[in-house]
Amino acid sequence: xxxxxxxxxxxxxxxxxxxxxxxxxxxxxxxxxxxxxxxxxxxxxxxxxxxxxxxxxxxxxxxxxxxxxxxxxxxxxxxxxxxxxxxxxxxxxxxxxxxxxxxxxx
Amino acid sequence: xxxxxxxxxxxxxxxxxxxxxxxxxxxxxxxxxxxxxxxxxxxxxxxxxxxxxxxxxxxxxxxxxxxxxxxxxxxxxxxxxxxxxxxxxxxxxxxxxxxxxxxxxxxxxxxxxxxxxxxxxxxxxxxxxxxxxxxxxxxxxxxxxxxxxxxxxxxxxxxxxxxxxxxxxxxxxxxx
Numbered sequence: 001x002x003x004x005x006x007x008x009x010x011x012x013x014x015x016x017x018x019x020x021x022x023x024x025x026x027x028x029x030x031x032x033x034x035x036x037x038x039x040x041x042x043x044x045x046x047x048x049x050x051x052x053x054x055x056x057x058x059x060x061x062x063x064x065x066x067x068x069x070x071x072x073x074x075x076x077x078x079x080x081x082x083x084x085x086x087x088x089x090x091x092x093x094x095x096x097x098x099x100x101x102x103x104x105x106x
Numbered sequence: 107x108x109x110x111x112x113x114x115x116x117x118x119x120x121x122x123x124x125x126x127x128x129x130x131x132x133x134x135x136x137x138x139x140x141x142x143x144x145x146x147x148x149x150x151x152x153x154x155x156x157x158x159x160x161x162x163x164x165x166x167x168x169x170x171x172x173x174x175x176x177x178x179x180x181x182x183x184x185x186x187x188x189x190x191x192x193x194x195x196x197x198x199x200x201x202x203x204x205x206x207x208x209x210x211x212x213x214x215x216x217x218x219x220x221x222x223x224x225x226x227x228x229x230x231x232x233x234x235x236x237x238x239x240x241x242x243x244x245x246x247x248x249x250x251x252x253x254x255x256x257x258x259x260x261x262x263x264x265x266x267x268x269x270x271x272x273x274x275x276x277x278x279x280x281x282x
Binding site: 008013024060062081 | 230
């Protein structure tokens with residue numbers, strides 16, 4: 001039988017769909033936090049790619065796991081910084097809509 | 107004995123469904139809090155996929171860091187932000203733009219997917235090491251020591267920066 005869970009292409013296609021979901025969410029969401037959530041989807045897709053290549057192709061099976069751990073750390077740092085930026089933007093503009101934060105345009 | 111493999115396969119399909127259900131909720135949610143819950147659901151599904159990829163350690167880390175920490179941070183960001191009724195799709199995308207963006211994403215996914223299907227992936231001839239936590243820890247301490255330290259400095263800088271940025275925003279104008 002076809003083992004879906006033991007096939008590299010399955011994981012890669014799931015990761016592609018996560019990337020597409022994230023990009024679509026970036027376009028669709030009208031708030032900074034919605035865009036942050038979509039960015040997390042893109043990062044999850046990238047981590048899944050690394051883990052899949054690590055499991056099926058890489059000579060050293062620790063490398064992909066370490067890389068995925070680094071991505072998790074980066075995502076945590078990014079989320080902390082973005083949320084504090086959103087707080088500041090909300091404090092200044094009373095809105096977290098990217099379209100209303102346009103001081104640099106004038 | 108063969109039943110175990112069917113059960114594992116069923117769990118894999120369930121985790122994949124969890125990922126995409128969460129993604130659908132996070133993308134179409136009207137309120138941001140529902141979107142965060144969808145994100146947590148999808149990341150739980152990704153943790154299950156890590157388990158299938160042979161790394162229970164990373165599955166646990168995914169639940170701890172992403173579901174436990176990142177989602178909570180985002181939920182806090184929403185709670186101190188605007189009220190839900192201020193956020194409800196007041197300028198939602200028109201159907202034309204939705205179709206265009208779905209088309210663009212689908213085209214990109216189709217291109218990448220065709221690449222994935224066409225490429226012949228060659229596994230490494232020989233494997234060194236294993237998937238165990240002990241080996242990961244040794245690699246982190248010896249081979250990737252510098253990157254490990256850099257990530258910790260980056261986390262520290264991000265936390266301090268986040269506190270400073272949020273602190274500046276809280277000050278009264280004209281006080282400093």
